Amino acid sequence: MYTQAMDTMGKEGAAEAPKTLRSAEELALQVRFDERIDAGAFIEAKDWMPENYRKTLTRQISQHAHSEIVGMLPEGNWISRAPTLKRKAILLAKVQDEGGHGLYLYAAAETLGSSRDQLLDALHTGKAKYSSIFNYPTLTWADVGVIGWLVDGAAIMNQVPICRCSYAPYARAMVRICREESFHQRQGYDALLTMMRDGTDAQRAMVQDAVNRWWWPSIMMFGPPDDQSPNSAQSMRWGIKRISNDDLRQKFIDATVPQAEVLGVSLPDPDLKWNEARGHHDHGPIDWAEFWRVVGGDGPCNRDRLATRVRAWEDGAWVREAALAHARKQAERDAAAQGRAA
Numbered sequence: 001m002y003t004q005a006m007d008t009m010g011k012e013g014a015a016e017a018p019k020t021l022r023s024a025e026e027l028a029l030q031v032r033f034d035e036r037i038d039a040g041a042f043i044e045a046k047d048w049m050p051e052n053y054r055k056t057l058t059r060q061i062s063q064h065a066h067s068e069i070v071g072m073l074p075e076g077n078w079i080s081r082a083p084t085l086k087r088k089a090i091l092l093a094k095v096q097d098e099g100g101h102g103l104y105l106y107a108a109a110e111t112l113g114s115s116r117d118q119l120l121d122a123l124h125t126g127k128a129k130y131s132s133i134f135n136y137p138t139l140t141w142a143d144v145g146v147i148g149w150l151v152d153g154a155a156i157m158n159q160v161p162i163c164r165c166s167y168a169p170y171a172r173a174m175v176r177i178c179r180e181e182s183f184h185q186r187q188g189y190d191a192l193l194t195m196m197r198d199g200t201d202a203q204r205a206m207v208q209d210a211v212n213r214w215w216w217p218s219i220m221m222f223g224p225p226d227d228q229s230p231n232s233a234q235s236m237r238w239g240i241k242r243i244s245n246d247d248l249r250q251k252f253i254d255a256t257v258p259q260a261e262v263l264g265v266s267l268p269d270p271d272l273k274w275n276e277a278r279g280h281h282d283h284g285p286i287d288w289a290e291f292w293r294v295v296g297g298d299g300p301c302n303r304d305r306l307a308t309r310v311r312a313w314e315d316g317a318w319v320r321e322a323a324l325a326h327a328r329k330q331a332e333r334d335a336a337a338q339g340r341a342a
Contacts, residue, residue, distance in 0.1 A: 037239050042168035045111035053238055056231070057167050058112045059128075060240065062119045065105035066130040070305050072098045074138040075147060083141060090187050091144060097180045104173040111169045124310045132291060133221050135299030142195065142203070142210040148188015150211075150218040150256070156181050157252045158222060166239030189259065196264050204264075211260075212268045219283075220291045222249040228288075253281050 029048045036043065043049055072095050079095065082088035106116055122128035133151055138144060159178050165171040195203045223229055223245040235241040243251075253272075260267050271284030293299065 037166055037237075040239070041166075042171065043166050044168050052234075053240075054112050056235060056238070056240060057170065058109055058114055060235075061105055061109040061112070061170055062114070062122070063129050063131075065102045065109060065119070066123045066128055067134065068098050068102035068105060070130045070134045070309060073305055073308055074134060074136070074301075075144055077138055078141060078144050081141070082144075087191065094148075094184050094187065097184065101177045101180070104177060105170075108167075108169040108173045120313065124306070124313060126297070126306065129295065130305075131221060132294040132299065133217050135294050135301045135305060136214070136217055137301055139213075140206050140210060142192070142206040143214070145188045145191035145195065145207070146210040146214045148184050148186075149192055149259070150188075150214050151221070152181050152185040152188060153256065154218050154221045154252050156185055157255070158248055161242035161248075164239075164242055189263075192263055192265075207263075208265050211265045215268050216286065216290075217294075219249055219253065220286060220288075222246075222252070224288060224291065250280050253283055257281055 030050065033043070033047075033049060033053075043053075075091060075098075076095050079088060079091055082091055106119060109119055110116060119128070123130070133154075138147070156178060159174055159181065162174045163171055163178060165174065192207055195207050199207075223232075226232065226244045226246045229245055232241060232244060236244070257267065257272070257274075269284045271282060273282055274280075275282045294302065297303075
């Protein structure tokens with residue numbers, strides 16, 4: 001998943017302490033809210049919710065939306081260079097899907113009281129984050145396949161539990177997003193399988209090189225270790241998050257190792273091995289210094305990604321202005337028609 005916001009808050013500033021309840025009415029609302037959370041019920045946009053619950057959701061959903069939009073850039077770079085018309089059509093459809101995911105998620109975030117302009121301004125000014133994974137370059141066509149296999153695979157592992165998120169608009173958006181991400185993961189794996197089975201030695205080497213570069217950033221996608229994620233416990237208490245970072249990371253590694261064996265690629269971790277006693281794969285140490293460096297804005301492509309998004313926003317100003325002008329004229333025509341009918 002592309003939602004690291006709740007886990008990176010600790011480096012950017014602790015979450016605000018909840019406000020002291022000021023009235024019996026607010027206390028009753030809090031009790032009712034807690035009862036619904038404990039019962040596994042959904043919270044709708046018009047329901048009462050604690051302010052910190054609202055802020056946490058806004059931060060997470062908007063960061064998820066930003067990640068979908070910024071995530072279009074690494075693969076969009078390869079649309080014009082895809083090796084076949086079939087692969088170009090698949091990639092074009094996938095990038096379009098990611099734009100749609102951003103739309104669903106921005107709409108869900110707006111139900112919490114923030115406008116689209118506010119959300120995008122936070123991204124463009126660097127106040128809001130997006131997933132660290134998109135700050136790495138796509139150097140070859142094999143990177144596109146590896147993004148589908150590893151990055152979207154990690155996203156699915158992280159996003160499926162959000163279909164049961166306590167905030168209903170977010171959960172509903174995730175149902176469709178997860179279906180489409182599952183397709184993205186399969187198309188990426190298929191592209192790699194074709195290169196490994198039918199490709200040249202150079203193409204197979206290209207795939208292995210891409211796996212070597214994307215493996216560690218992919219397992220960092222799940223966020224820092226649980227003992228370094230101070231906000232996860234509260235998010236799990238609220239039902240926003242269902243599975244801890246470390247458990248999700250372990251599930252992803254366990255699922256990916258056999259897929260790598262089928263592909264015929266090796267994963268760049270000499271410590272990766274099956275632990276019979278645990279019933280899971282052990283893995284080597286993760287370079288969390290790199291993770292925080294990229295999250296903090298010093299990754300290979302941080303500046304380029306943000307500059308590209310800001311430029312796209314500015315270049316699209318005339319479209320937004322035209323749409324608003326058309327809406328105003330339509331409203332005026334409708335009002336005039338109603339006046340004549342009266």
